[in-house]
Amino acid sequence: MRVAVLTGAGISAESGIPTFRDEGGLWKNLDPKVLATPTAFERNPALVWEWYLQRRSIIAKAKPNAGHLGLVELEQELGENFFLITQNVDGLHQRAGSRRLVELHGNIWKVKCLSCDASYEDYSTESAQLPPRCRECGGLIRPAVVWFGEPLPADALETAYRWAQNCDLFVCIGTSGEVYPAAHLPYVAKEAGAQVVEINPKETKLSPLADLCIREPATKGVQELLKMI
Ligand code: APR
Helix, strand or coil, X not given: CCEEEEECCHHHHCCCXXXXXXXXXXXXXXXXXXXXXXXXXXXXXXXXXXXXXXXXHHHHHCCCCHHHHHHHHXXXXXXXXXXXEECCCCCHHHHHCCCCEEECCEEEEEEEECCCCCEEECCCCCCCCCCCECCCCCCEEEXXXXXXXXXXXXXXXXXXXXXXXXXXXXXXXXXXXXXXXXXXXXXXXXXXXXXXXXXXXXXXXXXXXXXXXXXXXXHHHHHHHHHHC
C-alpha cells in the first residue's frame, strides 16, 4: 500500500510550537503581511529577522513528539511505499528521523543571500547584528522559507503532486487546509482514487473530503493510524 502524508503546524503543536490559525496561533496576534511577505522583508528586514530568530529559539527548545516519531516508524515499515510532504519549516520531522520527505514551504534553519545567492544552514537563534549578514559576501540574507505570494520550490511541489496522484492512502495531519497549493494535494489524491484520512482534533475545510476523520491530536492519531495500516 502506497501512503502519502501531508503535515501542517498541528503536528508540532504538542512539541510546544504555536500553530498559525488556532486560538493563540501566530496569525491571531501577528499580521502575516507585516512578517511573512517579500514586501515586509524589503520594508523592514530587521523586524522580520527578529521574528524568525524568536521562532527559531522556540523550535530549538522543542522536541519531536510521538506524532513525528510515529511517522518515522511508518516510513521504516513501508520504505519506498511511504512519502511525507510537510508544510512545516521547523525541521522536526528530520530531527525525529524522517528521510523520505519534501518541505513545501522551506526550512527555518536555512538562509539565502540576496546578493551572492549563497544558500546554507544557519542554526543561530540570535544575531549580533540585525538583519544578519551573509557569511560569504556580507550581503543581506533571508530565511529560506516560502512567504505569501512566493512560488513553492518546484521540485518539492512536483514530487508532492506525483505522490498525491500515485498513492492508495493520503493522510492529512494537523493542517487547516487553508493554504494552496498544499491544500490542493488531498483533492488530487482523492481524484486519483486514494482513500483520504484526516488526523486533527478539529473539523477543517478538508474534513468533508476525508473518508475517515480521526478527531485526535497527532500524538494519539498517528498511533491509531499505525494500528490501521
Ligand atoms: N494535533 C493535530 N492537529 C492539531 C493539533 C494537534 N495537537 N493542534 C492543532 N491542530 C490543528 C488545528 O486544528 C488546525 O487545523 O492544526 C491545524 C493548524 O492549522 P494552521 O495553523 O492553519 O497551520 P497549517 O495548516 O500548517 O498552515 C499552512 O499557512 O501560514 C502558512 O506557511 C504557513 O505552512 C503554513 C501554512
